[in-house]
Amino acid sequence: MRITAVEPIFVDRYLFVEVRTDAGLTGLGESGAWGFLEASAGAVETFARYLVGQDPLKIEHHWQYLYRWTHFRGAAIMGALSAIDIALWDLAGQHHGVPCHRLLGGPTRDKARVYYHVFGRTREELVRGCVEAKSAGLQRGRPPDPFTDDPRDEPYFQTHAAKIAGAVETVRQYRAAVGDDVDLCIEIHRRLTPAEAVVLAEGIAPYRPFFYEDPILPDNFDAMGEVARRITVPIATGERLHTIHEFAMLLARGAVQYVRPDVCMVGGLTGAKKIAALAEAHYVGVVPHNPLSPVSTAACLHLAACIPNFALQEYPLGEDRPPKSEIVTNAPAREGGYLRIPDAPGLGLALAPDAAARHPYRPREVVTRLHEDGSVVDQ
């Protein structure tokens, strides 16, 4: 079997890659480069110049070749490599007639516990969202942000005292509203300084959060490690990292209790499985980051199914309705608080033939929130 074409395909807000072969099989992957999908598609086209004519089953070799042929890294390139790697695993599964996780040592489980997103402009909306998610069967965990989701064109200002007190009260109300039947995954979206992160963690600890995600900007692993040493709430981080080397540095500093590799950013299933093994050696759980399409969700589920330290799966809103439900055929199925592990050959799903025509590409706007004084805010 030889690769005949590697094609980037834009649909809605997503970048997919199809790898076609002379055996008539097509592999599907997705890039997690988010705001840089055009750049990631350019990297896919560069990689295609090497891949066409190659044996698609030499997955690790192609991964190493493309990662190491030149010295640049980063989101656009790793998103492209991830999409290609996922597509090659999809092809390998189809070729052997088994789901991807069977080639990766699985299954370690039949279904993956999920968490769900709750958004709201007010505390009341956020608390109501928690209660509604619980009654919809998503009682197993979700990530309410203790800060409200204000519009990005609205200038931000809160005193330190009001910011911390408000966030603690919001988390208290979440716990009061849903009881202990629900795990609360508290997403901070990099909003705090290390000093603020320590104070807020002390405030919310009595409400037993499952994890405290990205309390500070994730770039400085020493700073994240210092926060982790000073708090008792488990930290989740890693969605912006690209390589096993970055995760190794994070883990070596004791800076994380739940790693959050994005399968569409860390080098696909090949990269993510290695990160999971590094985490396993530190008794750290894996919560795959997944803000993308059902293709990413399927890849995450094959990871969950082949590792022992899977903890929880992010499950984006709206996978069961348009546009997401029209982008692929055979999207992963939810049963209450779990997603079934796909059991069809390969990834177990394909791009719908009319996906790109029905849902043209919508590039993300370059917009971020500003403080009342005009400076940039992380939100």
Ligand SMILES: [Mg+2]
């Ligand atoms: Mg996050």
